[in-house]
Structures are given as C-alpha cells and as structure tokens.
Amino acid sequence: MIAQLLNASKVYDSPTGKMTILDNCTLQVNQGELLLIIGPSGSGKTTLLSLLGCLINPTKGILEIDGKTTNTLSAVEMAAIRLKTIGFVFQQFNLLAPLTAEGNIAFPLKMLGLQSSEIKKRTTEALSKVNMQDHRKKLPRQLSGGQQQRIAIARALVTDPKIILCDEPTASLDKDSIYIVMEELKQLAKSGKAVAVVTHDPRLASYADRAIEINNGKISVVQAASTMGH
C-alpha cells in the first residue's frame, strides 16, 4: 500500500453552508494496481484525487502517502512529496506550449535540479516507454491529442513516482487514442506503479484491476480485483 485515507472527510464551505463531499471514507491505494474512480458529476472524484495527490488535506481523518501522515505537513513539505512521489496526468494534457515534447518531459527533472546528462538519459527512457521517440522535437500543437497525452504520461513518469494520478485522461481523446493511453497506464501499473484514474467512461473498467464509486460522500467498491478483466 502506498497511500491511504483513514476515516477521512472533506468538507467545503459554500454560500449555502458546509458541504460534505467525502464522508468518513477509508481507501487504500496499492502499487501494481490500476484503480478506477467513478461517480456522478460533482460527487467528489477530483477532490479524492487531490487528496491522494497531496494537494489538499482531509478536514477530518488521516491521509497517509508513502508512510507519512500528511495532516500536519507544511505546504513546502506537501510540495516535496508531490514532486518526489506523485505524477499527474490531466484531461487537457497541460503541456507547456513553447517547449518541445522532450522539453516538457525534462521540465520536472530540471525542477529537481538533476544534471543535464541524467536529464537527457531519463527523458530518452520516458520517451521510449510511451513510443514517442520520433516526435521528441515537436511542439505540443504539432501533436495529436493522443500523442500529447502520451507525452504528458512520459512527463508524469520521468521522475519515477510511486503514484500516478489521472483526472479524466481519455475524455478528450478518440477511440484509438483511448486504447493506446489506457494500455500505457495499465503497463505502468504492471511495472509496479500505483495508477488511479478518475473517469466518467464505464468502458475503461476493462483496463482496471479495481473500481470504486463515490456517491453521496461515500466510497463503495464497484468491482473488486478478482472479478475484473485484466
């Protein structure tokens, strides 16, 4: 287990009073597993991902990432955990427009202050993991949506994070690209990463090891590991 919520709640203030988005939830996230998170719009999927991504803390209960309880950490300490332990993939890819594909992948390594020879080596490895070596010199606008998402996945994995969190990673993609991107995420899980994917798309269940649903603040297991397709 690499991350867990223990009896955790998330409450937001709204103009109409307090809104409990997650209500006393317990969840374990495991390495080597692709976890699908589904639920209706506004149910709290992104909130759950933000907790697992160490972007926010629970209002009540415990969040543990890589053996550390995050509740009392400072913003700087939270940021350090994110940089070291977590990779993020978003619906809109969020690539930096002026940078080439390889420049985007190298970016987090530069933030970590690695030497340029190490950056080059890791960037090349990440490009080949997502089969995008031939496109490394292109700018994001010269790539298709599926190709941009593969670069975003390479950027997420280049720091060798233990957890990869994906918020609707296939929502902007066509059918063929959905297949390629999900196969890549599945391979990452097989290689030992914990991969969590938030989605509206029930077809993605076939790629998952486990699926949970958020509804009315509660997490329920929709399909357990043993009953799902691999």
Ligand SMILES: Nc1ncnc2c1ncn2[C@@H]1O[C@H](COP(=O)(O)OP(=O)(O)OP(=O)(O)O)[C@@H](O)[C@H]1O
């Ligand atoms: N920082 C915040 N402050 C106040 N309310 C928030 C905040 N973040 C999210 N919410 C509210 O919490 C609820 C859950 O939002 P969240 O984005 O987690 O849901 P979601 O399941 O990801 O939705 P969608 O599928 O539409 O993206 C929504 O009603 C949202 O308006």
